[in-house]
Structures are given as C-alpha cells and as structure tokens.
Amino acid sequence: MYVSASKNSLQAIMIATLSNKKPNRLPQILEHASGDKRFKILEAHMKKYQFKQDALIEVLHKAQELFGYLEDDLLLFVAYRLKLPASRVYGVATFYHFFTLKPKGLHTCVVCMGTACYVRGADKLLAAVEQHAKIKAGETTPDNQLSLLTARCIGACGIAPAVVYDGAVTPRQTPEATVEHVKGWLTHGN
Amino acid sequence: MVIDDLIAIAEQERAARKKYVIRCCLAAGCMSSNSKGVKEALDVAVKEAGLENDVEVRGVGCMKLCCQGPLVQIDGDGQGATVRIEGNPQGPLYQRVTPEDAASLVATLKGGKTNVQRGDPAQPFFTNQVSIVLANSGIVDPERIESYIAADGYQALHDVLREMTPKDVVEAMIKSGLRGRGGAGYPTGLKWATVAKTPGNQKYVICNADEGDPGAFMDRSVLESDPHSVLEGMAIGAYAVGANQGFIYVRAEYPLAISRLQNAIKQAKQKELLGSGVFESPFNFNIDVRIGAGAFVCGEETALMSSVEGKRGSPRPRPPFPAERGLWSSPTLINNVETFANVPPIFRKGPEWFAGIGTEKSKGTKVFALAGRITNTGLLEVPMGTTLREIVEKMGGGAPDGRKIKAVQTGGPSGGCIPAEALDTPVDYDSLVKLGSIMGSGGMIVMDDTSRMVDVARFFMEFCMDESCGKCIPCRAGTVQMYHLLNKILEGKATPRDLEQLESLCDLVKNTSLCGLGQTAPNPVLSTLRFFRKEYTDLLKEDVYAGPKTDDPGQTNGGPKPEALLPVT
Numbered sequence: 001m002y003v004s005a006s007k008n009s010l011q012a013i014m015i016a017t018l019s020n021k022k023p024n025r026l027p028q029i030l031e032h033a034s035g036d037k038r039f040k041i042l043e044a045h046m047k048k049y050q051f052k053q054d055a056l057i058e059v060l061h062k063a064q065e066l067f068g069y070l071e072d073d074l075l076l077f078v079a080y081r082l083k084l085p086a087s088r089v090y091g092v093a094t095f096y097h098f099f100t101l102k103p104k105g106l107h108t109c110v111v112c113m114g115t116a117c118y119v120r121g122a123d124k125l126l127a128a129v130e131q132h133a134k135i136k137a138g139e140t141t142p143d144n145q146l147s148l149l150t151a152r153c154i155g156a157c158g159i160a161p162a163v164v165y166d167g168a169v170t171p172r173q174t175p176e177a178t179v180e181h182v183k184g185w186l187t188h189g190n
Numbered sequence: 191m192v193i194d195d196l197i198a199i200a201e202q203e204r205a206a207r208k209k210y211v212i213r214c215c216l217a218a219g220c221m222s223s224n225s226k227g228v229k230e231a232l233d234v235a236v237k238e239a240g241l242e243n244d245v246e247v248r249g250v251g252c253m254k255l256c257c258q259g260p261l262v263q264i265d266g267d268g269q270g271a272t273v274r275i276e277g278n279p280q281g282p283l284y285q286r287v288t289p290e291d292a293a294s295l296v297a298t299l300k301g302g303k304t305n306v307q308r309g310d311p312a313q314p315f316f317t318n319q320v321s322i323v324l325a326n327s328g329i330v331d332p333e334r335i336e337s338y339i340a341a342d343g344y345q346a347l348h349d350v351l352r353e354m355t356p357k358d359v360v361e362a363m364i365k366s367g368l369r370g371r372g373g374a375g376y377p378t379g380l381k382w383a384t385v386a387k388t389p390g391n392q393k394y395v396i397c398n399a400d401e402g403d404p405g406a407f408m409d410r411s412v413l414e415s416d417p418h419s420v421l422e423g424m425a426i427g428a429y430a431v432g433a434n435q436g437f438i439y440v441r442a443e444y445p446l447a448i449s450r451l452q453n454a455i456k457q458a459k460q461k462e463l464l465g466s467g468v469f470e471s472p473f474n475f476n477i478d479v480r481i482g483a484g485a486f487v488c489g490e491e492t493a494l495m496s497s498v499e500g501k502r503g504s505p506r507p508r509p510p511f512p513a514e515r516g517l518w519s520s521p522t523l524i525n526n527v528e529t530f531a532n533v534p535p536i537f538r539k540g541p542e543w544f545a546g547i548g549t550e551k552s553k554g555t556k557v558f559a560l561a562g563r564i565t566n567t568g569l570l571e572v573p574m575g576t577t578l579r580e581i582v583e584k585m586g587g588g589a590p591d592g593r594k595i596k597a598v599q600t601g602g603p604s605g606g607c608i609p610a611e612a613l614d615t616p617v618d619y620d621s622l623v624k625l626g627s628i629m630g631s632g633g634m635i636v637m638d639d640t641s642r643m644v645d646v647a648r649f650f651m652e653f654c655m656d657e658s659c660g661k662c663i664p665c666r667a668g669t670v671q672m673y674h675l676l677n678k679i680l681e682g683k684a685t686p687r688d689l690e691q692l693e694s695l696c697d698l699v700k701n702t703s704l705c706g707l708g709q710t711a712p713n714p715v716l717s718t719l720r721f722f723r724k725e726y727t728d729l730l731k732e733d734v735y736a737g738p739k740t741d742d743p744g745q746t747n748g749g750p751k752p753e754a755l756l757p758v759t
Contacts, residue, residue, distance in 0.1 A: 056500035057483055061442070088501075095502040095659075096483030098442050114404030115599065115635045116561035118649055152486060152653070153404035154443050157561035157633070158219045158256025158568045169222035171259075 029076050038066040039077065046081055053082050056092055060099055069100045097152075105140040105147035107185040109178075110164040114153030117161040121175075125161055126150065128175035129182055146185050191462040192470055193348050196339060199461075203340035209244040210299055212236075213328065214287075215261045217252035217414045218446050219407075219568075224289065225260035231292035232262070239296050248337075251415020253328035254316070256568040258285035258309060262295060263328075283309035315566050315585045320547065322555050323531045324571045327415035332450050335457040338418040344463050346537035347422050350429060351471045359430035360386050363533075366541035367553035372398055372489075372526030373601065373630045374706075375552070375619040381523065384513040385431040388521040393433035395424050396517065396524040398494060399440040399447070402486040403602025404653065406633030408557040409527040411569050413440070413447035416531065417454035421464065421477060423530030426537060428475045431523050436477040437498050442484055451479050486603075486657035490705045491516075491524045493659065504661045505705035526631065528557055548574030552618035562599075562635035565590050572617075579613040582636055593638035597721070601630025603650045603657075604710035606717025607643060626717040628710070643722040644729060647715045648676040654711040665708030668699035672715065679729050686730055693719065 033039035045062045049055035059082065063074055070093050079089040093099045111117075111126045126137060129148055133141055140147040156162040159171030165181055214229040232247045253261040265281045284295060285307045294304035321327075331337040338344070350359055364379030385393060397420060401409040413420065424436045440448050455477050458464040466474040480498050487493045488503040495517045497503040516522025532554060536544045548554050552574035558581065561567045565587030572581060578598055582588070589595045597607040606627035608615065615621050619629050637646065655669040675692045678684040696712035703709045719726060 052500075054498070054500035057497065058481065058500075061481055061483065091502055092500070096485050098482075098484035115602070115633070115649070116405045116567075118404075119562045119635060119637055119641055119646075151443065152402065152484070152657075153406070155401065155407035155410040155441075156219055156222060157405050157407050157559055157635075159222060159259065160561060160567070162222065169218065171219075171222050 025076060026080065029073050029080065032073050033077055042066060042077075043081065046078075051082055053084055056082060056084065056089065057096070060089075060093055064099060069103045071101070102140075103144075105144050107145060107166055107182075108147045108149060108164075109182050110149045110151050110154075111137070111178075112154045112156065112160070112162045112164070113150045114155075114157060114160070116157035117153075120160045122161040124175050125163060125173055125178045128179050132179045133182060133186060141186065143186075146182055191468075193345075193352075196344060196348065199336055200340045200342070203336045208246040209266065210241075210246070211265045212245060212247045212295070213250045213253070213263045213265065214247060215251070215253040215259060215328065216249035216332075217411055218444070219252065219256040220259035220261060221446065223259050223286075225287075227289040228260050228262065228287050228292065231289035232296065235292040235296040238293070239300070241296065241299065245296070245299065248331050249333065250329060251327045251332045252324075252411040252569055253283075254319075254324070254569045255285075255309065255566060257566060258307075260287045261285060261309070262287045263311070264295070264299070281311065283311045285309040315568075315570065315587070318576075318580065318585050319571050320555050320573050321571050322535050322544075322547075323412060323419075323528055323557050324415070324569065325535065326419065327411065327569075330416065332415055332417055333453060335418060335454065335461060335463075338416070342538060343418055343534070344422055346534040347425050347463070348469050350426050350537055351469050351473055356386060356430045356432060359426065359537075362537065362541045363430070366536045366544040367548075368529065368532055368536065368544065369552060369619060370526060371528035371532070371556065371631065373604065373628060375629060378525065378529055381513060381525070382427065382430050384511070385433075385521050385523040388514050390521045392435075392518075392520045393431055394517045394520055394522045395428045395431065395433045395436040396491075396495065396498065396512075396522060397424055397436065397438040397527060397530055398489065398491065398524055399438055399444075399527045400482050400489045400494060401441060401444075401527070401631060402489040402657075403604070403631050403633045405559065405561055405599070405602060405635045406631045407559045407561075408569060408632045410444050410447050411559075412527050412531050412557070413444070414450055417447075417451050418458065419531045419534050420451075420527055421454060421458055423533035424477060425464065425468065425475050426533050427523055427525065427530065429473055431521070433523065434474045434476065436475060437480050437517075438477060439480045439482060439488070439494055439498055441482045448479060448481060455479065485659070486653070487659045487705070487707050490707060493705065494524070495522065502659075504659050505707075507704060528632070549616065549618050551620055556617065556629070556632060558632045558634045560586050560634050560636070563589050563593065563595075563638040563640070564636040574618045575616040577614050577616050578608065581617065581634070582613065586636065589636065589638040593640065595636055596639050596641060597637045597643065599627075599635040599637060599646070599714075600633065601628040601710075601713070602633050603653045604628060604706065604713055605630045606713050607637070607646065607721065608717075609721040612721075626713065626720055628713070643718040643725045644676065644680055647718045648673065648680060650714040651676055651711070654707065658707065658711075662702075662704035662708060664699045664702040665704065665711065668695055668703075668708070669711055671695055672699070672712065676715070679726060682729055682731060684730055685732065686727075689726060689730060 075089050079086045113122050137150045161173050163170050163173045229249050236245045262284045263281050291306045298304050326341050330341050360383045363382050368378045369375040399409050485503045488497045490505045491512050493503040493505040512522040512524050545553050555571050555573050557571045595610050597609050599607050608625050622629050651673045655673045658665045658669050660666045672695050696716050700712045
C-alpha cells in the first residue's frame with residue numbers, strides 16, 4: 001500500500017521517532033476522534049477486549065467495518081489506545097489482505113479466483129468486468145462507484161464461479177451476467 | 191448442568207418433534223441461491239395451510255449436493271406419512287427450490303402435487319457416503335443447541351469428564367488411529383500426548399479454521415452445519431491436555447461460520463457446557479473466536495499463533511513445536527476443524543469402532559469438497575481407502591458436457607495433480623504422497639481436457655507468490671522466479687534450459703524454505719511435470735544460445751549464458 005509521502009502522517013511519525021523527536025500529533029488525533037461517534041463505538045469495542053494488545057486484529061476489523069477503510073489517523077488512534085507502536089499497527093494493517101488503507105468505491109464486486117471458480121472460467125468473468133468498467137482488479141473507478149476486487153477463495157466452490165456483489169454471494173455467474181450486474185452501478189452507464 | 195439435565199433436554203426436544211420435518215439447507219452455498227427466502231416462504235406456507243402443529247420447518251446445515259441448491263428435504267415419522275423417518279435418505283429431496291415453490295411443497299403433505307425438480311436421494315453421491323463428521327450436517331439445526339443435544343451431543347464430553355482420566359482420553363485417541371485432517375496427517379493421539387506431558391501452568395487449545403486452500407470448503411460446512419461438535423471436540427481435547435482456554439481461528443471470508451460459532455459458544459456457555467465447572471467437575475474451559483484477515487500463510491500453525499497474538503502472521507522455525515512452545519510460549523494443542531469434529535463420535539462409539547473404518551494406516555473417513563469440472567459438486571464423506579475413481583466418476587458423476595476427466599487436483603496449492611490414469615489409487619495419506627500430491631485438507635478439484643496443466647501450475651504459483659509472507663528468501667524470491675519462468679513457458683519464449691532452471695528452483699525452494707507454504711509451493715509444478723511433461727515441452731522452443739554440449743562441467747551445468755543473467759520476464 002503506497003501513500004504519498006507528503007500526506008503520510010504515519011511515515012512522518014516513524015521518521016520523527018527515528019530522529020528522536022516525539023511527534024505531537026496526539027491532540028489532533030484526539031480532536032479528530034472527539035467529533036465522531038464512530039470512534040466512540042470503536043473505543044467501546046476495544047474496552048470489550050480490555051484494551052488488550054493481542055486484540056489488534058479484532059479492533060482493526062471493527063475499525064474497517066465502521067469507517068470502510070483504515071485511514072492514518074484511525075491507525076494512530078488504535079495504536080494510542082492499545083499502547084502499541086504505530087509501526088506495529090501499520091505492519092499488521094498492511095500484512096493482511098482484508099484490510100484496506102484506501103477508500104473503497106460505493107459498490108464492490110469481488111470475483112472469486114479460487115481453483116474451482118478458476119477452472120470454471122472466473123478469469124473470463126474478471127476480464128469482462130475489467131473491460132467494461134475500464135479498471136483493473138484491485139482498483140476503483142474514477143467516479144468512485146465501483147471497486148473491483150478478487151478473492152482467494154470464498155468457499156463457495158460447489159456453486160462456482162461465484163461473485164460477491166456488495167456482500168451478497170451470487171452463484172454460477174457468466175461474463176454477461178456479471179457485466180449486467182455492475183452496469184447499473186457505473187455512472188457512465190454504457 | 192448434570193447428565194440428567196442433558197438427557198431431559200434431549201428427551202424434550204425429541205418429544206416436541208412434529209409429524210413432518212421440512213429441512214431447508216441454510217449453509218453458505220444454498221444461502222447464496224436465496225435459501226433463506228425459501229425457508230421463510232415455507233414458514234408462511236405451513237401457517238397458511240394450517241399445519242403448524244404437524245410440520246416443522248427446520249433450517250439445517252449443508253445437505254451436501256451444493257450444485258443443486260437450494261435443497262429441501264421432507265421427513266415424515268411414519269404416522270400416516272408416505273415418507274420415512276428423519277435422517278433416512280429416502281425422504282423426497284427437492285432441488286433448486288425457489289420461494290414461489292413453497293406452497294406446492296407444503297401441499298404435497300396433504301396429497302398435492304408439485305412441479306419442483308426432484309432430486310434422487312438414492313444416487314451413489316448420497317448412498318456411498320459414510321457420515322461421521324457430517325452425521326449431523328443437514329439434520330440438526332445449527333442455531334439451536336437443543337437440536338445437537340437431541341442427537342446425543344455433549345454426552346461424550348460428560349462421559350469423558352466423569353469416567354475417564356486425561357491419560358485414558360489420550361490413550362483412547364491413540365487407539366482410534368485418528369490422524370490430523372488438516373493435511374499433513376500427524377497422528378492426533380501422539381500430538382495430544384505430547385501436549386499433555388509438557389509441563390506448564392497455562393496451556394491452550396486452538397482450532398485451525400483458516401481454511402485457506404482454494405477449492406476447499408469442508409471446514410466451512412462443518413462450522414456452519416454442526417458447530418457444537420467442534421466445540422465438544424475441543425473441550426475433550428482441552429481436558430486431555432490440561433488446557434483451560436481455547437481459540438478458534440476462522441477466516442474472515444466465512445461470516446456465516448463466524449456468527450454460527452459465536453452463537454454456539456454463547457448457547458454452550460448458557461447451558462454451562464463451557465465455562466467453569468463443566469458438568470459440575472473441576473474442569474474449566476472457555477473458547478474465543480479469533481477472526482483471520484485474509485492471509486493464506488496463517489493456516490501454518492506457527493503463523494496462525496502469531497496472528498492469534500495480534501501480530502503479523504509470520505511463521506517461525508520448528509522445533510520447538512507448538513506442543514512444547516506455542517501460543518504466548520505455552521504448550522498448545524492445535525488441530526484442524528475436521529479433526530476436532532471427529533472426536534465426539536470416537537468417544538461416543540469407542541475408539542475400536544473408529545479404528546475399524548478405513549485402511550490400515552489411515553483410519554476413519556475423510557470429507558472432501560468436490561468441485562471444478564464435475565457434474566455433482568458438493569461435500570462428500572467417504573471411508574479412507576475409497577478410490578478416486580469411485581469418488582469422481584461414480585459419486586461425482588464424471589465431467590459434464592461429455593468431456594473427459596484429465597486430472598484431479600488435491601491438497602490445494604500444496605498438493606498436486608493426479609492424472610486420470612491413476613484414478614484407481616485408494617485415497618489415503620500415504621498413497622497420495624506417493625503420487626506427489628497430498629491429502630491436504632480435502633479440496634478436490636476435477637479438471638477436464640479443457641484445462642491446460644501448465645496454466646494450472648502457474649495459477650498455483652501465482653497464488654503462492656502473492657501469499658508468501660516474505661520472511662524467508664527461498665519462498666519470497668523463488669516463487670516469483672518460478673512464476674516468471676512458467677509465464678515464459680506459456681508465452682512460448684522458454685527454452686529447455688528454462689525448464690531445467692525451473693526444476694532446480696523447485697528443488698531449492700522445496701528443501702530450503704522455512705515453513706510449509708514454501709516447502710510445498712513447488713508441488714503443483716513438480717506433479718504436473720511428472721505426469722504432463724509433454725505439455726511443458728510442447729511449449730518450449732529451441733535453445734539458440736545453447737551451443738554444442740561439451741564435457742566441460744562448467745558448460746554442461748549451465749554455466750551462466752548471457753541471457754540467463756537477465757531477469758526472466
């Protein structure tokens with residue numbers, strides 16, 4: 001996950017830590033957090049785990065569920081509340097595929113690329129959507145309507161090839177059906 | 191909770207059983223075809239027909255034949271019913287049911303007719319199965335603990351806690367001959383014995399439900415269909431090794447399995463079947479669910495433990511094995527979902543009964559997830575030693591559209607492709623290893639003559655390349671190089687020298703990687719090379735730079751040619 005250096009407060013924090021200058025981003029983050037109810041919910045969730053450091057992954061799951069993606073301030077907030085180094089939180093957030101540091105589109109289309117789906121033509125489904133939406137897997141359309149993603153295997157092999165549209169697993173897809181499904185989401189509508 | 195309470199719940203549940211039970215599959219496969227809507231429509235239809243007192247609509251777990259979902263099966267109790275009793279596969283089975291079909295299905299109970307597609311419960315896909323792990327799957331309601339208790343659930347835990355010492359439990363496990371169902375096939379009893387005898391005040395039990403192999407969905411089905419059997423198995427394991435805390439590590443991709451597990455844990459705690467003083471014995475046991483975050487490497491036990499601790503899922507060298515130093519450096523018992531699900535039946539029916547099923551070295555049954563280019567996709571459980579041909583051709587119904595089966599892939603990215611000529615191989619741990627594949631967790635992908643084997647090998651290599659955690663160099667760099675070489679072969683730009691390099695890289699990565707991911711990553715390449723070498727060589731072009739072969743070892747060993755030093759792209 002690459003974020004431009006000028007805006008990346010995490011990187012700034014790490015550099016500052018290395019140069020032994022303690023960054024004073026904390027008031028800003030807490031202020032950011034104070035006006036947003038979602039931070040309260042997140043904090044309650046951390047409390048459920050007694051602010052234990054080993055609950056980091058659970059907390060990040062909740063954070064992503066609430067905010068849609070993990071922005072820098074959010075990661076710093078988690079690090080601060082769990083008393084973990086920012087590098088550790090950043091390390092975990094970037095290690096796992098499930099976490100995303102970029103905002104997702106309004107709609108998501110996840111094409112399962114597991115073996116069963118693959119031998120039943122999942123690559124053709126993906127190619128069809130890529131061609132139609134003019135984006136590659138892992139990208140979001142410029143109008144922020146659609147994120148096209150791939151999954152390793154969603155365990156729906158019995159009904160392959162499967163596609164997940166906005167969280168709903170849909171069985172036995174064809175390239176035409178997939179394009180038809182995402183068509184309505186795209187503003188250019190062609 | 192004492193045994194009398196348990197028996198009372200079971201009897202109450204059995205007494206409340208209605209004349210007919212309409213079972214509707216509510217596992218993830220059928221759910222995606224709107225089986226939830228079917229269940230709700232059936233509920234309404236029963237009410238409208240005024241049959242609430244005679245008919246129960248039960249949401250159940252996986253009914254196995256996923257390709258025909260949503261599935262609905264109607265059981266009668268013999269009292270004036272044309273259908274036979276619960277669990278008997280003779281009850282009429284309906285396929286591809288839609289919510290609109292509900293009224294006509296209910297009408298059949300009063301002699302009406304329906305146009306819904308009938309499935310054949312007497313086909314080999316069902317009749318050749320031997321259910322131990324899946325015995326409750328598709329029968330009990332996974333959302334209600336009473337349903338599991340009525341199927342003799344938690345009795346094994348009671349008997350173990352009340353009548354056996356931990357040592358007896360371990361001995362019984364050894365006697366049963368159960369081997370780990372996660373893939374490697376390590377004898378479960380021995381693992382339990384090691385954890386039990388390792389000193390330590392704090393021990394843990396972990397259930398590995400990070401079913402990362404693409405093409406495998408057995409563990410998901412077990413968790414969604416019968417979560418309590420896994421909890422009971424874990425509790426028995428915890429008693430045997432002296433642990434008081436358990437974790438189930440589930441993939442985030444399985445939201446339904448996660449919610450059913452959390453619900454099952456809550457119910458078991460309410461009934462005091464988990465928690466402190468289980469069955470009024472001194473045994474305490476709690477289970478927490480930990481949710482993965484999409485990293486294949488976390489299926490490796492040391493990486494999994496690191497993830498449970500809230501860290502990056504990086505594996506570490508073994509030994510020390512988790513049995514000695516595992517979670518937070520404490521002795522840890524870590525088994526797969528299916529392994530734990532085998533435990534309650536073993537104690538209910540005795541280790542001798544279990545050892546009587548299967549082959550000499552592989553006991554019991556194995557659940558397979560049959561998928562790919564095959565007519566019947568779904569779940570099947572067969573005794574160890576059943577031949578691949580029986581599974582794929584007889585039960586699976588062969589390849590669709592009159593195609594010919596070319597190969598069967600087992601073991602996911604760690605396994606290999608077994609060619610059609612070897613279909614008569616009995617499926618057990620050792621025979622599959624001899625063929626260069628592994629049992630793996632049980633994913634079985636059938637490929638027909640439309641699949642190109644080099645392409646398949648590249649597919650798995652891309653998977654391993656992406657999923658390599660990057661800790662050790664052979665895996666991190668080797669998988670990338672092998673992927674590029676396979677690409678080069680597929681593009682028709684490779685020479686025999688490239689193939690040689692690919693083979694030597696396979697050898698290197700296999701023997702020098704840190705964890706199972708890297709050690710097995712070359713398997714798909716090696717096995718396709720072994721059985722389908724011609725598909726590789728057909729894609730090669732003449733090596734124009736090779737020059738005449740000489741006796742100079744520097745030359746014949748592939749002393750670097752100018753182009754070999756360039757990055758392979």
